[in-house]
Each structure stands twice: as C-alpha cells, then as structure tokens.
C-alpha cells in the first residue's frame with residue numbers, strides 16, 4: 384500500500400471534523416489541546432495514511448497538506 | 462503523534478497559490494470555505510490567475526475578495542451578476558465569475574439574476590444555496606425548505622403563507638441564454654471533485670464564448686441551522702437533496718448524445 388502522511392496547520396484548523404469522517408483510514412482525530420482561537424484542532428492519530436487527499440479536499444480552511452511516497456521509489460523497491 | 466515527513470515524500474496536495482494567506486472568517490465547517498478554495502484551485506490549474514475577475518456578493522462571502530488572490534469587485538446586495546456583466550463586456554478576454562448566496566441571488570437580486578441569464582452573458586455564476594440568510598442571523602430565504610425553522614419562520618416554513626422553496630436554478634435552465642446549468646454539493650470529497658470538474662468546464666465554455674454557465678452548490682450553514690458541521694452534511698443529504706437533486710439541468714446540445722451513451 385502506498386504510504387502517505389499529512390501536515391495540519393493547527394492554527395488554521397477550526398476543528399470542524401469534516402476531514403475526520405472523510406478519511407477512509409481513520410487516521411485523523413481531534414486533539415485534546417486547543418489552538419489560540421480556542422478550537423480543538425485535528426491531528427494524525429494513526430500511522431496508516433495513504434495520501435489519498437480526501438481530508439484535504441473537504442477542509443474548508445484549507446489547513447491540510449498531503450504528502451505521498453513517490454511512485455518511482457515504489458517501483459525501485461518492487 | 463509526532464509526525465516526521467520522510468524526505469523522499471512528494472507534496473500531493475497543498476493550499477492553492479491563488480488563495481491569500483488570510484485565514485477565512487467563515488464558521489467551522491462552512492461550505493463557503495470549501496467552494497472559495499475549489500474555485501481558486503481551478504484558477505490555479507487553468508493558469509488564469511491574472512485573467513480572472515470575480516464579483517463578491519453581500520452575505521457571508523462578502524469578504525471573498527480577501528481570500529481569492531485575483532482581481533475582485535464587490536457588488537451591491539443582489540447585483541453581482543449585473544456587475545459581472547459590465548466587467549465582462551468591457552474586458553471580454555477575462556474570465557469573469559459572480560459568487561452569490563441564496564438571499565443575494567434568489568431574493569433581492571432575482572431580477573438581475575434572471576436577466577443576466579436571459580441575455581446569455583458569457584460569465585460563470587456560482588450560487589451557494591444554504592437555504593437561509595447566514596450573515597444576518599439565520600432568517601428565512603426563498604430557498605428555505607417547508608417546515609424549516611429559521612429566525613423568521615420559528616414554527617417552520619409553511620407553503621400556504623410563504624410559498625414553496627424557489628427552485629431558481631430549474632427556472633434559469635429554461636432560458637435560452639443558459640448554456641450549462643448544473644447542481645452540485647460539498648457534502649463529500651467525491652461531490653467536491655465533481656464540483657471542481659463543473660467549474661473547470663464552465664471556464665472552458667466561457668473561453669469559447671458559449672453563454673451563461675450557472676452552478677448551484679447545495680451547501681450548509683451550521684450556525685444558522687444550529688447544527689454541528691457533521692450534522693449539517695447529513696441534513697443536506699436527507700432534506701436538501703429531495704428538493705434540490707444533484708446533477709446537470711442543462712448541458713450543451715453537442716454533448717448530450719455523448720453523455721447519454723456514457724453516463725459518468
């Protein structure tokens with residue numbers, strides 16, 4: 384499976400949770416901390432992100448950057 | 462969880478360069494943010510940032526000009542499509558769009574809306590239907606559903622007194638000036654992908670001077686609806702879609718044969 388990861392701008396996140404339900408892997412969850420605007424922001428809670436970008440597409444702010452293992456690296460391994 | 466990004470990983474999604482760095486003022490989970498962003502993604506991908514002019518409405522998206530890093534003009538309440546008409550006629554080589562809520566486009570601006578489409582102005586009109594006046598505190602809109610409680614319909618909208626929800630998009634699709642009319646939503650990532658395709662197509666049609674492209678976005682207003690963002694997305698599916706079903710209301714004649722053979 385392709386490996387990916389996300390970086391969430393916790394100061395921009397408003398904790399709307401749209402990304403949490405959009406993630407097919409269940410990789411995201413709300414932090415128990417709040418940002419300076421008073422929102423519980425989202426963070427990666429599992430190491431199973433595939434870099435599908437669903438979370439980033441639904442994020443209104445947008446607070447999410449998505450990274451993915453390059454396809455060339457994959458073919459080198461195979 | 463400590464998240465280190467491996468060096469060899471590539472960026473596959475980041476905020477488009479056509480959005481400014483200003484944080485959006487919209488409430489958490491509001492569809493306005495999603496549509497502002499998707500629109501600017503299209504402008505970035507088509508590489509038309511310096512050729513695109515947007516017209517912002519009065520309503521929650523009044524500050525869209527602060528977020529969209531393109532030339533923008535603010536219009537008086539309801540008049541965005543009239544202002545966009547003027548801009549497009551003076552600068553016909555620019556890509557011009559209006560962006561309006563349902564109070565703006567389908568109440569105070571009904572006349573401008575109908576006549577812009579009837580004239581077949583070569584612009585893209587984006588219509589955010591959240592069935593309420595968000596900015597002013599959740600009053601009933603022409604698009605408010607039967608039974609929907611708002612601050613001016615505290616017992617729910619009643620057809621006998623107020624009439625039925627105004628399906629303005631269906632009306633506009635009947636006008637000869639309308640070239641492409643389509644209804645989309647923002648409730649899932651797939652719906653947003655489809656919306657993005659429709660916006661891209663509309664700018665391509667505008668380049669070919671085809672006439673008015675009109676995209677309704679069935680959206681949410683978690684604050685006005687008094688719901689969480691997740692509840693509002695469910696409410697869209699359960700209550701908005703039966704009245705405002707998604708799909709194309711008018712597609713170019715040349716394409717209708719193809720679409721029938723290969724429904725997407």
Ligand SMILES: Cc1ncc(C[n+]2csc(CCOP(=O)(O)OP(=O)(O)O)c2C)c(N)n1
Nearest residue numbers: 519520521538562563564565593594595596
């Ligand atoms: C001439 C005039 N009349 C009324 C208003 C008050 N007003 C501001 S926004 C608005 C409606 C906004 O609703 P909508 O267009 O649905 O946008 P939303 O805020 O829901 O995105 C109204 C009635 C105004 N600003 N100007």
Ligand code: SF4
Nearest residue numbers: 406432433435436438
């Ligand atoms: S990129 Fe896909 S898998 Fe990764 S967190 Fe976002 S939605 Fe989940």
Ligand code: SF4
Nearest residue numbers: 396397399400402442
């Ligand atoms: S969708 Fe965006 S704003 Fe909403 S919780 Fe996720 S990261 Fe935060």
Ligand code: SF4
Nearest residue numbers: 488491521595682683
């Ligand atoms: S009031 Fe409604 S439409 Fe306006 S920003 Fe808030 S959620 Fe969005």
